[in-house]
Amino acid sequence: MIEIVGYIFIAIGLMFDLFGCLGLVRLPDVYNRLQASTKCVTLGTCSILFGLFLFRGFTATGIKALLCIVFLILTSPVAAHAIARGAHISGVKLWDKSICDKYEEDKHTDTR
């Protein structure tokens, strides 16, 4: 019974992974691709690892899977934010239909 729940968790995670990578191919801009793919793939991989935990239970492998989920949730948004900041500073243009760029305004009005 618990294995069926694990299979369902792994299938949901794979769907999230697939849609995230599809967004990585299809969306028009660096920032759109970043916000589509990073969140979806992180959540999908966490769901796969939770399925592995449901398969194994509270053994060494299951606890390591939970630890890996904690590492992913801590590190992946930091990496995505660093990439977005670096791309904006290095001068990557936004999509021409984007209407809002708060970080550009902040760079011009900074008084420090």
Place this chain on the structure above:
Amino acid sequence: MNRRLRWVLGLLTLIALFSVLISRPPASLLEWQSTSLMRFFYVLLICCVLCLYRILRGPTPADRIVAIDILGILVIGFCAVLGIPTGRPWYIDIGIAWALQSFIGTIALAKYLEGKGFEE
């Protein structure tokens, strides 16, 4: 017209990949018992192919760095899926180590993109 043709071509390619990979699983890979785990494995392979497309054709370096980050997260999924049927306990160790290394590599590439040194 050109955009719509490309959209239909991409959709047909995805449908062909799924139909080939899901309808006819191979006989045996590493003597696995169940075939559904192999299908999970092939869905992850399709994700990696999409990431490689973006790495090859990204117009800016930031696109390539995003795709490399996503590929590093997908490898952890590979390790987790491989750990279920084989029963080996050390695949998830590879996953943890890969998560930390991928994070450090992505931070270094973002700093390079930003144009600053590493000592900050």
